[in-house]
Amino acid sequence: MYRTGPWNGVRFSGIPEMTTFEDMFEFEFRVATGGEVSYQFRNLDGSPMSRVLLNESGVMQRMVWDRSVMSWSNFWSGPRDQCDNYGRCGAFGVCNVVDATVCGCIRGFTPRSPAEWYMRNTSGGCGRRTPLQCTGSGGGGGEDGFYLLRGVKLPETHGCAVDATATLEECRWRCLSNCSCTAYAGADIRGGGSGCIQWFGDLMDTGFVDGGQELYVRLAKSELGL
Template sequence: RKIIMNQSHRRLVLPLLSVLLLTASAVVADSSLTLTRQGAIGGEQRLVSPGGVFQLGLFPVANGTKWFLGIWFTVSPPAVVWVANRGRPLSALSSGMVMLSGRGDLVLLVTARDNETVWSSNSSAAASAAVAQLHDNGNLVLASEAGAVVWQSFEHPTNTFISEMRTGRDLRTGAEWSLSSWRDADDPSAGDFRYDMDASGSPELHIWREGRKTYRTGPWNGVRFSGIPEMTTFEDMFEFRFTDTADEVSYGYRDRAGSPPSRVVLNESGVMQRKVWDRATGAWNTFWSGPRDQCDSYGLCGAFGVCNVVDAIVCSCVRGFRQRSPAEWRMRDASGGCARRTPLRCGGDDSDGFYAVRGVKLPETHGSSVDAGASLEECGRRCLSNCNCTAYAASDIRGGGAGTGCIQWFGELMDTRFVDGGQDLFVRLALSDLETTKTKKFAVVIAAVTTGVALLALSIGLLIWRRIRRGQEGQSPLRFQRPPCLKTS
């Protein structure tokens, strides 16, 4: 019997067929939940997580001319979250085999070249590894017979981190969990961009390109990263986790119960993207990306400059500073930054003061000092008593108001920008510049009041004139009559 489908039917049926085909391919291909020393996987075989959320196997790029061992979401095979042999691809699907070596490492062999090892987990405790298992959170784990973790893929991320992963540093061992981009969309080898945690000062995440910083998130303020206020709009879907202890500095997240799968990717163009799986459309929706505009380009306005994307001329100097090179600024190159108008006196409580720059992503915190236990008032006093302190701000805004804790900056302030919902930054100025600022503000207030009074007087005068005019128009007009004729007898 012939079945006819209209366009709306196709839109409903085709996505369902796609899901069924994906499921069927996973069932048809040989798969297992664990890999032991007695087993191996190769070709189209897969290692599958217990709930079927993730799969590990060989996947192709470059029209099938290169093959890599990787982990991907079962619902979206193109969404590869981890790659093993990034620098040494296989030339054919049939040539690769994954197994546990005699010393307990997970290895990828090229069978066509006498079982040559092209990738190995290289765990220092590999001898005790007895089983490899892919967990439902996407973590590939080598474990001993007693269940102790010997090696895990979460400790060796590539270009993606997912729920329950972390990016940061182990301060005891020196281990680093950072991302590196793919070379391009069809080449998983390490690209030009790296995403890591700077723990010197108030910790924040940076993107680097070949040793040059291109973007920073701003420091963690107890709720979110200072430069990403929109993080709070995701709180119903993700639980953000920030750790800052003597042993570890790291950031990660966890999908809340009932939330769809998500991933954070450093793409080949150096952009971080938070993507969430839309079950209804079968596609990944981008919830956030950074850098998101020109003001997120690191150091665009130079030292003591502030970037404002809503202004036609995006860069300006902090109050009390002037352009170092007006000629360069006229050519729209503000990278040289700004210089003080008046040197700091640093002579005690009555020599310098602070100007509040409202609603900003806090400046780069590399080399800053942090005291989470200090009040904001105490932070200001400490800064004023230190001749090298140039600014301060709250390190924690969870309590609302002006915040608590203390970040102090020493030297130049770099990469400051205005953001909706940003924080207050208190910049140290000479009192003369502060008085000039107060005088200007007072003049503005006086001008505004004077203008208001003048407009009010003008309005009242106009109203009185209108009423007089209407009164005159309401009177009867004057009529001239001829005198009565005199009768003669």
């Protein structure tokens, strides 16, 4: 129903307002042994008592204790708007809550069903306009390239490959060398960026957010105007 977006070293990709909570909460993303990944938060001294819950409707809420009325009040909740609803614009679609049409296709893609798209049924998503010309040889011949999509909540990361030690340039060449790789991005935004996330197959649940990240989407060379 709702994704926060992946952890980017500072916050979850799709919750830019987390940085405004830094005077109240300390956030930490921890990677443990045995294939377990965990995230924790701690109330800073002087901040109100807080808890995070997932209610029966699938809404995630951060509640804070209001001493004046002696009850819990909603401090933050998600999904916040229609672009937070999972898969609102389908595969290779991108959601923009400030646009009248909300859903658009990433450059190089067009609606799979223009008639349904016109009727605002965008769940079918977008399809590639020009097939990739991948040779799997590390980009030899320059058949494919990448379009930089700025300021987004990164797509769903189920089935992605992540390497926290790789550089962004290494990430680019790894993606070009694998014909199944459709996009890549940095895993950590700190210090100019580091790490590598590679997507394979459809890009799902991408949307523009304030302070969003850069996503490099693989396109045929002709789509890039090169």
